[in-house]
Amino acid sequence: MVPKDCTRCNNNGIVYHRAYSGEYLCRNCFLFSIEDKTKRCVNKYSMLRYQDKVAVAVSGGKDSLSLLYILNKIYGEKNYITIIAITIDEGIPGYRDESLEITKDFCSKIGIENRVLKFGDVFGINMDELLAKRPSEKISSCSFCGTFRRRALDLISESVGASVVATGHNLDDQLQTFLINILSGDVERIGWIYPEPVEYGEKNIRKIKPFVEIYEHELVFYALHRGIPFQAEECPHKNESIRTDIRTILNSLESNHPGIKYNAFNSAIKISKLLKMDTSGSLTKKICSLCGRDSSSSVCSVCKNLMILSGASPYNGQKSDLD
Numbered sequence: 164m165v166p167k168d169c170t171r172c173n174n175n176g177i178v179y180h181r182a183y184s185g186e187y188l189c190r191n192c193f194l195f196s197i198e199d200k201t202k203r204c205v206n207k208y209s210m211l212r213y214q215d216k217v218a219v220a221v222s223g224g225k226d227s228l229s230l231l232y233i234l235n236k237i238y239g240e241k242n243y244i245t246i247i248a249i250t251i252d253e254g255i256p257g258y259r260d261e262s263l264e265i266t267k268d269f270c271s272k273i274g275i276e277n278r279v280l281k282f283g284d285v286f287g288i289n290m291d292e293l294l295a296k297r298p299s300e301k302i303s304s305c306s307f308c309g310t311f312r313r314r315a316l317d318l319i320s321e322s323v324g325a326s327v328v329a330t331g332h333n334l335d336d337q338l339q340t341f342l343i344n345i346l347s348g349d350v351e352r353i354g355w356i357y358p359e360p361v362e363y364g365e366k367n368i369r370k371i372k373p374f375v376e377i378y379e380h381e382l383v384f385y386a387l388h389r390g391i392p393f394q395a396e397e398c399p400h401k402n403e404s405i406r407t408d409i410r411t412i413l414n415s416l417e418s419n420h421p422g423i424k425y426n427a428f429n430s431a432i433k434i435s436k437l438l439k440m441d442t443s444g445s446l447t448k449k450i451c452s453l454c455g456r457d458s459s460s461s462v463c464s465v466c467k468n469l470m471i472l473s474g475a476s477p478y479n480g481q482k483s484d485l486d
């Protein structure tokens with residue numbers, strides 16, 4: 164039977180039923196629970212240090228805007244860290260314009276600087292032109308875009324002098340990535356899922372994901388009840404990849420077996436920790452022979468993609484579906 168009052172404070176009307184814990188929560192207790200989970204995750208994996216300069220990657224979606232809000236509320240406003248919002252403009256007319264506007268307005272409302280970097284300024288070409296030049300439709304647009312977006316994020320974080328880059332990846336994102344790696348035989352990548360930050364590049368920037376222990380649908384609920392505006396429209400180039408199929412399967416499992424995503428995520432964390440320890444000793448740092456940046460092979464994925472686009476390198480049909 165549904166109780167009348169909040170399980171936690173016994174005080175207020177219920178707005179949310181957390182099926183996996185059995186709790187019925189009022190608005191305040193729900194909002195607090197998400198902020199508290201974020202803080203616990205940051206502490207558990209030592210994600211932040213005093214006086215870090217944190218670049219929060221903000222796309223204008225619910226995850227990234229909520230992350231910006233929560234990190235600012237818990238750490239920024241108390242001057243434990245300084246925060247800057249960084250946004251990548253891939254040049255997708257209509258779609259990106261709306262999210263740039265939402266991000267700009269939200270940042271000015273909470274008093275945080277927002278820096279935008281355009282694909283065109285880094286690669287001399289925007290996303291629509293990139294897609295038009297693709298040699299094969301089989302190269303997923305998300306995979307192409309993701310590779311370039313990660314490079315753009317690295318460049319802008321370095322240029323603002325960030326010590327940390329925070330992204331809004333949630334539990335669902337991480338669990339999907341884990342399963343994609345399993346299904347595609349990409350075992351080496353599983354170690355990368357472990358949430359403890361690793362310093363990388365010449366500037367030793369740490370990448371953190373403070374929402375990895377939070378369900379996607381709870382972040383939607385958080386943004387709505389916190390009054391955070393966000394772009395709900397999905398990217399027009401989003402391809403119906405294996406990720407979408409896995410997302411559907413996991414959500415259907417979760418509705419019949421509440422908590423199953425959390426259990427599966429915990430298994431993924433344990434496996435990724437073992438694999439991370441196993442591979443960290445053998446990882447030799449390579450430098451891309453074309454752009455001079457860190458790479459896992461002699462030519463980095465950005466340069467490989469640029470070569471494919473220019474026709475200098477034939478598409479070998481092995482581009483992974485990962486984004």
Ligand SMILES: [Zn+2]
Binds near residue numbers: 172188190192193
């Ligand atoms: Zn309550």
Ligand SMILES: [Zn+2]
Binds near residue numbers: 451453456462463466
């Ligand atoms: Zn390169």
